[in-house]
Amino acid sequence: MPEEQSTSRLEEIRAGRIAKVAKLRALGIDPYPTTFEGREPIADAREQPIDASVRVAGRIVLWRRHGGSTFAQLRDESGQLQIHLRKDVVGEERYELIKLLDVGDFLGVAGKLFTTKTGELTVGVEEFSILTKALLPLPEKWHGLTDPEIIVRKRHLAMIADATNADVLKQRAEFVRRMRAFLDGEGFIEVATPVLESIPGGADAEPFITHHNALDTDFYLRISLELAHKRLIVGGLERVYEIGRVFRNEGLGREHLQDYDLLEFYWAYADLEALKRLVERFYSSIIEGTFGTLKITYGDDELDFTPPWPEADYFELFRGIDVDLHQYPTAEALLPVAQKLGIKEAVSGMGRGRLIDVIYKRKIRPALIRPQFLVGHPVDISPLAKRDSADSSRVQRLQVLMAGSEVGNGFAELNDPLDQRERFEEQQRLREAGDKEAQRLDEEFLEALEYGMPPTAGFGVSIERFFMYLTNSPTIRDVVAFPLTRPLE
């Protein structure tokens, strides 16, 4: 006697639904018709008066059969509406078809609005037609999906189970739309620059490597947009911006992705003060436009973006932890200070910039909660920014901070080609000393600067990072449709 074939529940359900598809076809009904003429969004239908005829379509998300009468919930992108099917209205033969329907299927219905005795707005269905037969069952109606792995790997399913997944994506679209609208309104033009680069530049990060077959050459995926934009400024454009995907070969974490959308803009003949005022107006516009307020809640914190924002000075903050950066002009001098502060990742061989950066990120940044500018960074951590004319160890730079995190970075762009070359050479030395994220010397960029770049202010912000904080999302993956996952098998 042969072993009974083990069939999983899922396979049984799927087989049962495929059989229903066949039954529908046998009855001359197409389970996958092309359209449903004259449909209106459910949200619009809900605005209609009682007794109005409506024609709506959507996914069946709830299904309650009571013999000769059946209630169901239909959901489209705009909303959800109850429908009521009655044997005596649609006819016995049509009513039998509901046995071939399942939660998850798409249905189109026409009928008149009424209110049930419990007060729920409902379509009294006169006609209905199946629009799409689903083969796989939906998650459980009460608890929905909670498995974080499925939520990330099968976002489409998570969106069906919980529409707030889709709401975040819609809100992000609005946020980005307002970014463009603001910058367009300020006379910036949107440009597109290459994703594949010979030398990745403009940021401290490890790149991804890819290969071009026809040229038989390796290329890097860009880590920022900066250098290409400055070449456009050299070329004569005065206000440019781009919203583009960048790629950084780094670890994953609650506020880190390996690919994300960076907004950068570059503004010729503007200085740091002008940039601050523009950034305040820009953030006010996109935040208030998208969320209807400038007061944002993140975790336990109330964050108010109403300008003008307070300003914190980089060197002052260090003095606040009893470190005068001017007293430690070299890495060797600074290292014992970092170690005394208990920063375990401070080791010999690190450059001065890295040491300063790690002290800042460990001891200072976590306390910068309210929206504010951070200004006056050391030149060591800002190889592309113009020096402060009053103190050449510092640069004309601003960062936007909120909730202990960076949500914006800009500076007066370094346009002295000889100084830029020296900064790159210093970065080069750091690379050779083992700093994988030190920047690379880009001859083409240096040559462009030698043709002359007007005084320029530039600014960049990670859209996902910023948006994560604005939406009070616990992790950055929550604001991305399909975050990277390890492949299965």
Place this chain on the structure above:
RNA sequence: GGGCCCGUAGCUCAGCGGUAGAGCAACGGACUUUUAAUCCGAUGGUCGCGGGUUCGAUCCCCGCCGGGCCCCCCA
């Protein structure tokens, strides 16, 4: 890359050395205004994968795979 935790039915979860359970969904039936509808019935499992210990492993041990949180890196 390191530390801790998790993986049982399509989904949400119990069980934790002795023949694998519940709710929802699905299947058959009753029910023409329900709201997680209700009621009756019958199903459904390589207990992530591979080794080991044991008379016996979903359970204990080791390894692997996938995931989460915290570090590291970074916006």
